[in-house]
Amino acid sequence: MNNLVIKPNYVSLFNCVGPECEDSCCNDWTITFDKKSYKKTVSHPQFASLAKIAFTEVKKNAANWAAIKLDEQGGCPFLDEKKLCNIHKHAGEAALSDTCKTYPKLDRLVGGNKYRSLSMSCPEVARIVLFHPDAFQFDVQKSGNKAVVKPSPVWLEKSHEYSLELLAGLGLDWEPALLAIGLLLKTSEEVRAGLLPDSALDERFLQLKQFAEAGLLVEQYAKLPYAPIPQSHAFLGIHSTFCKIHSRATRARFTRLNEAVSAICNEDNEFSVAAMNQAWNAIALPALGEHGDLFERYILYAIFHHHFPLLGEEAPLKAFRLLVLDCFIMRSYLSAMAHQHKQLTESDIILCFQIYQVVRQHRPVMAQTIEEVMRECEIESVPAVINLLKTQP
Numbered sequence: 001m002n003n004l005v006i007k008p009n010y011v012s013l014f015n016c017v018g019p020e021c022e023d024s025c026c027n028d029w030t031i032t033f034d035k036k037s038y039k040k041t042v043s044h045p046q047f048a049s050l051a052k053i054a055f056t057e058v059k060k061n062a063a064n065w066a067a068i069k070l071d072e073q074g075g076c077p078f079l080d081e082k083k084l085c086n087i088h089k090h091a092g093e094a095a096l097s098d099t100c101k102t103y104p105k106l107d108r109l110v111g112g113n114k115y116r117s118l119s120m121s122c123p124e125v126a127r128i129v130l131f132h133p134d135a136f137q138f139d140v141q142k143s144g145n146k147a148v149v150k151p152s153p154v155w156l157e158k159s160h161e162y163s164l165e166l167l168a169g170l171g172l173d174w175e176p177a178l179l180a181i182g183l184l185l186k187t188s189e190e191v192r193a194g195l196l197p198d199s200a201l202d203e204r205f206l207q208l209k210q211f212a213e214a215g216l217l218v219e220q221y222a223k224l225p226y227a228p229i230p231q232s233h234a235f236l237g238i239h240s241t242f243c244k245i246h247s248r249a250t251r252a253r254f255t256r257l258n259e260a261v262s263a264i265c266n267e268d269n270e271f272s273v274a275a276m277n278q279a280w281n282a283i284a285l286p287a288l289g290e291h292g293d294l295f296e297r298y299i300l301y302a303i304f305h306h307h308f309p310l311l312g313e314e315a316p317l318k319a320f321r322l323l324v325l326d327c328f329i330m331r332s333y334l335s336a337m338a339h340q341h342k343q344l345t346e347s348d349i350i351l352c353f354q355i356y357q358v359v360r361q362h363r364p365v366m367a368q369t370i371e372e373v374m375r376e377c378e379i380e381s382v383p384a385v386i387n388l389l390k391t392q393p
Contacts (some may be wrong), residue, residue: 002142003112003149008304010128010135011105011116018260019083021121022347023354025103026076026083031143033097035065040095041087046276047109050077063098075252085198110307111152114143117305126354129301131291131346152310154198155191159184159309162205167299170212174295175389176221178324180208180298182382185309188316190292226393230377234388235332238325238371240365246359257355258334276332277391279339289346295327298353302326318371321385323368328388330356 033041033055042051054077055066071077078086088096104122108115118125128135128202166172166180187204190196211217239261248254264275288294302308302323333352338344359366379385 003114003145003147005114005116005141007116007139007141008135009137009139010132010301011118012139013128013135014118014125017124020319022351023248023358024083025100025122026079030095030101031068031076032064033066033099034067035062037097038066038090040239043325044091045096046090047078047087049213057314068097083168106305108305108307110310111157112145112147112149115304115307120301120305120354120357120362122356123350126350126357127346130294130297130349130353139380150353153192153203155188155316156307156310158198158201158205159188160303160307162201163303163308165205166208166212167296167303168363170209172212172217174299174327175386176212176217177296178299178327178389179221179382179386180212180217182317182320182324182386183265184208185288185316188380190311192316204206221386224383224390226390227384227387228273228277230379230384231277231328231388232271234325234373234379235273235276235329236271237247237376238329238370239332241369242329242356242359244361245365246355248355248358249251253351254355255332257337257351260340261333263340264336275339276335280331280335280391282391283342284334284338284344287338288349291349295331295348298330299323299327320382321380322367322370324385324388325374326360331389 022241027202038055038057040350041047042055044051047054056069057066059065068076068078075083076085080086080089085096085100093101104119104125104371106117108117118129120126120129162184166184167174167177170177170180173179184201184204185195187200191200208217211220243249243258246254249258256362257293264272264279285292306319308323309316311319311322330353333347333356334344337348337352341348374380374385379388
């Protein structure tokens with residue numbers, strides 16, 4: 001049996017823009033060196049003096065042997081005056097740390113197949129994923145690896161395939177599509193637990209497809225109540241943690257976003273979710289213009305990138321809650337920016353998605369916080385989670 005390599009075109013389209021990057025990965029990142037790369041760097045005559053003060057030897061294991069000490073501005077000391085890497089320039093790619101060689105690339109092995117993706121914590125990746133017209137063309141090739149591996153569970157592969165179809169194949173807007181995915185994953189939960197056979201997922205998908213074609217999913221979404229209080233509690237709980245743990249919270253790019261959030265307050269200096277939702281409908285949506293598919297593109301990326309609803313040993317509904325919360329928070333950030341600046345530029349859209357993903361994709365504690373906040377706010381059922389997306393009665 002031939003295993004496959006599946007690669008979306010956004011991987012091929014990516015090229016590091018180096019000093020032109022709005023939020024360079026050479027700043028404020030934990031950059032670890034494996035033992036071999038570290039030895040190559042410290043023994044290179046070009047870096048002999050700098051290496052003595054630029055590294056901290058941690059020696060946790062061969063893959064995590066040393067870490068770079070960032071300068072007072074949070075920058076890598078091996079950058080030149082043009083913010084290009086001196087290690088790469090003088091010693092070649094082989095001397096780079098594994099962090100620097102691979103980021104923002106990410107390969108995920110599922111059932112013997114390799115899924116290639118990129119992290120949206122990189123601004124250039126966010127730009128391509130959100131705006132490039134050819135980002136989601138897919139290339140599938142045989143990997144050449146014929147090793148026999150344990151296949152991934154049937155419930156996972158069916159849930160993954162059907163989630164993609166519900167999002168992209170039925171002509172639904174992203175909010176009703178997420179409702180359909182949530183209803184599908186309720187069945188996935190039971191199949192995973194052995195309470196229903198795998199065929200129940202096929203039946204559920206066909207039922208949801210019929211609902212979509214009859215307009216019932218759009219109707220069901222429209223009937224869900226507008227619930228601003230849970231939205232406010234969820235946003236404030238998650239954003240406060242986001243500010244505390246973000247590695248770049250003192251930098252101008254992050255400050256631009258946080259100032260926009262702070263501006264949505266009433267006379268008592270209390271955050272107003274009503275003002276945020278009004279800004280979404282009155283300013284942000286019209287400003288998106290031809291980019292009205294922004295969230296469809298993000299959700300498609302997230303489903304592929306995480307092999308959704310794969311989430312370790314966790315149940316599929318947890319993956320669903322995290323996906324909806326990610327959309328809710330990023331839409332809230334877009335609304336805040338639109339409220340303050342009375343417009344949404346492409347740069348601001350990229351900023352909202354990318355700044356959030358710096359924490360979401362690299363700090364596991366953020367997922368734990370999201371779950372805790374949702375549990376405290378009793379936002380766990382599919383309707384309660386989807387209610388977060390409603391912006392008006």
